[in-house]
Amino acid sequence: MSLRDRAGGACALATFTLLCLPACSAQDISIPRSICDTPVEQKLTAPLLKRTGELSEWHTAGWGGKETSVCIISVDKSEALRFRFAWHTDTIDPMTYSSLDNSVTGLWEPRRVGHLAESATLGDNGAIATTRCEGRAKWHFTLALKVTRDQKIVHQRNDIEQFMRAYMPATMKAVGCTHP
Structure with a gap:
């Protein structure tokens, strides 16, 4: 077998391996159509989740x-x-509740954001939105999201904002809460 034949075979194997790695390694997760009993577009959820592995909800x-x-x-x-x-x-x-010293909802670089709820803050790793609510015995509803998947990724503000702009009103509807 000539050097050229061996190199061609090795190249073909390397090409096959590189093409197969993404498909043959860990299985991609299936992005759910609802998160925590609230329907949400998969394209809004996908950037907040790791791409591979088994997904579960608790x-x-x-x-x-x-x-x-x-x-x-x-x-x-x-x-x-x-x-x-x-x-x-x-x-x-x-x-x-947005300051980093708050262990439950502490956010990185929190800032107020408008047109999300009556009052809302958005950080690089989550968001908190609150609004008055009719339809429940309690009169206010607050939703806090914290992205915890990878503490090294700190700049997800745009993805989180897009998700929350869809998820907050959908969650209010899912829990029977209407804005007065």
Whole structure:
């Protein structure tokens, strides 16, 4: 076998291996059509999740019926997204809960954002939105999202904002909350 034949065979094998690696390695996750019982476009969820692995969803007991509920989306048993849903009688300022020293909802570089809810903050790793709510015994609804999948990725603000602009009103509808 000549050197040229060996090189051609090695090249073909290397090309096959490179083409196969993305398809033959870990299986791509299937982006769900709903997150935490709320329908949302897959194209809005995909940037917030790791591309490969097994996706799972976990809710606190009494999901949706308690004053505060949590929903966690995991990829390969590692937490990727954490949602907190809260119903309360008083108004809150999301900036108060956005500081990094808040272990539950602390956000990187939080800033106020308009036209998302009555009051909202957006960070590089999550968002908090709150609004008045009719249709429940409690009069305010707050949704907090924290992206936890990779602490090294810090600039997801645009992806988070696009997701929240769709997810907040869809969640309000899903929990029976209408803005007065």
